[in-house]
Amino acid sequence: xxAPSPTEFVQRQSTEVFDxxxxxxxxxxxxxxxxxxxxxxxxxxALAMSQCGAVISCGVDAxxxxxxxxxxxxxxxxxxALHDRLSSATSPFLPDGWSSLLLxxxxxxxxxxxxAFALLFPNAEVFLDHRCHASLHEAWRGQRKASSVLxxxxxxxxxxLEKLRHSTAEVKLIVVESLHSMDGDFECAETLAxxxxxxxxxxxxxxxxxxxxxxxxxxxCLSEENRSLLFPHIVGVMAGCGKAVGVSGGxxxxxxxxxxxxxxxxxxxxxxTAPSPFVVAAVAKSCExxxxxxxxxxxxxxxxxxxxxxxxxxxLLAAATSExxxxxQAKSPVMWLRSRSGVRRTRQLAEELGRLGVNAPFIRAxxxxxxxxxxxxxxxxHLDVSTVLQSFRSALAAVDQSLSSEKxxx
Ligand SMILES: Cc1ncc(COP(=O)(O)O)c(C=O)c1O
Numbered sequence: 001x002x003a004p005s006p007t008e009f010v011q012r013q014s015t016e017v018f019d020x021x022x023x024x025x026x027x028x029x030x031x032x033x034x035x036x037x038x039x040x041x042x043x044x045x046a047l048a049m050s051q052c053g054a055v056i057s058c059g060v061d062a063x064x065x066x067x068x069x070x071x072x073x074x075x076x077x078x079x080x081a082l083h084d085r086l087s088s089a090t091s092p093f094l095p096d097g098w099s100s101l102l103l104x105x106x107x108x109x110x111x112x113x114x115x116a117f118a119l120l121f122p123n124a125e126v127f128l129d130h131r132c133h134a135s136l137h138e139a140w141r142g143q144r145k146a147s148s149v150l151x152x153x154x155x156x157x158x159x160x161l162e163k164l165r166h167s168t169a170e171v172k173l174i175v176v177e178s179l180h181s182m183d184g185d186f187e188c189a190e191t192l193a194x195x196x197x198x199x200x201x202x203x204x205x206x207x208x209x210x211x212x213x214x215x216x217x218x219x220x221c222l223s224e225e226n227r228s229l230l231f232p233h234i235v236g237v238m239a240g241c242g243k244a245v246g247v248s249g250g251x252x253x254x255x256x257x258x259x260x261x262x263x264x265x266x267x268x269x270x271x272x273t274a275p276s277p278f279v280v281a282a283v284a285k286s287c288e289x290x291x292x293x294x295x296x297x298x299x300x301x302x303x304x305x306x307x308x309x310x311x312x313x314x315x316l317l318a319a320a321t322s323e324x325x326x327x328x329q330a331k332s333p334v335m336w337l338r339s340r341s342g343v344r345r346t347r348q349l350a351e352e353l354g355r356l357g358v359n360a361p362f363i364r365a366x367x368x369x370x371x372x373x374x375x376x377x378x379x380x381x382h383l384d385v386s387t388v389l390q391s392f393r394s395a396l397a398a399v400d401q402s403l404s405s406e407k408x409x410x
Pocket of ligand 1: 135
């Protein structure tokens with residue numbers, strides 16, 4: 001008998017695994033293709049920087065001058081002049097004595113920070129908002145004893161304080177996201193600052209994947225409203241470059257000593273080929289534009305557009321027969337929506353929108369807690385708000401229609 005080939009083995013094994021996932025409602029599929037940006041509520045390119053001519057040109061010029069790839073890890077001498085240019089582009093928003101360091105992705109920047117911090121503070125305790133991004137859980141819980149990483153309830157000052165007060169560690173690091181990627185809510189700066197004032201030895205690390213570039217100060221934690229509250233306690237920030245910055249990568253913004261520590265231990269820096277010349281130059285240009293007049297103009301437009309979208313959708317939801325619950329926060333381009341009558345109805349709305357050409361991603365457990373599966377909607381300058389709202393009107397009507405048919409059948 002001929003032994004099955006590796007392909008046959010994979011096919012046999014996967015059928016069973018995928019059937020199991022599908023039966024549990026957990027099977028993930030590749031995203032939709034061919035959705036025009038103007039109908040896409042799934043992309044995080046809030047300020048449309050990915051399409052900015054100046055950013056693209058800078059990247060292309062760098063690729064022509066330096067090559068398509070960076071050829072080696074940064075420590076082996078990859079394109080240092082370009083990284084210097086990126087440092088100059090970030091210097092307008094860097095606090096004194098701080099540096100920036102670009103890694104290949106936001107996830108690997110989060111990992112690098114955790115590794116560098118552990119080198120300097122091996123006995124620190126880490127307090128992680130339990131709803132933080134998977135890359136933060138992985139960065140911290142993957143490398144430390146379970147007892148030194150403690151989870152606190154999302155945005156709960158009370159729960160965080162309770163945990164901090166019990167800690168005997170000299171250094172306590174609080175890890176949060178500025179704007180939560182799935183809930184679309186902002187971390188409360190007052191709460192964080194109050195905890196740090198009350199418990200000695202507290203420091204904060206902020207993942208700014210969804211806010212970097214969305215402020216005149218570039219970062220949420222350095223913005224006019226938050227700087228005086230937060231900056232005295234901040235020890236590091238991860239500024240995502242694949243969202244509002246419009247390119248890719250994760251920019252660590254840290255005191256210079258922590259950058260040096262990254263060079264000693266960060267695997268994503270030491271054992272990985274450096275970001276390509278295109279990426280480094282495009283990120284530098286995008287940062288330059290975002291801290292200047294261009295960024296201001298784009299942010300003002302986004303704010304208007306977000307308001308119009310939220311108001312329009314709120315009205316449509318209020319008029320619908322089926323019941324919806326949603327979170328639309330002021331100034332947050334990330335929002336969510338789900339049916340009160342269950343996952344099936346929420347998924348149905350995503351499908352109806354899909355039929356109308358609108359991508360409104362359905363987010364399922366375990367990315368969000370079971371029972372809170374939702375449509376995650378993210379507004380960007382690409383969006384054609386009135387057409388998308390029109391599609392919502394039709395899709396909601398279709399969901400209502402099927403609800404009333406089901407009621408009649410019963
Ligand atoms: C909050 C948060 N942190 C980190 C990341 C990881 O960033 P990257 O996609 O660049 O790895 C993401 C998203 O993708 C995110 O939403």
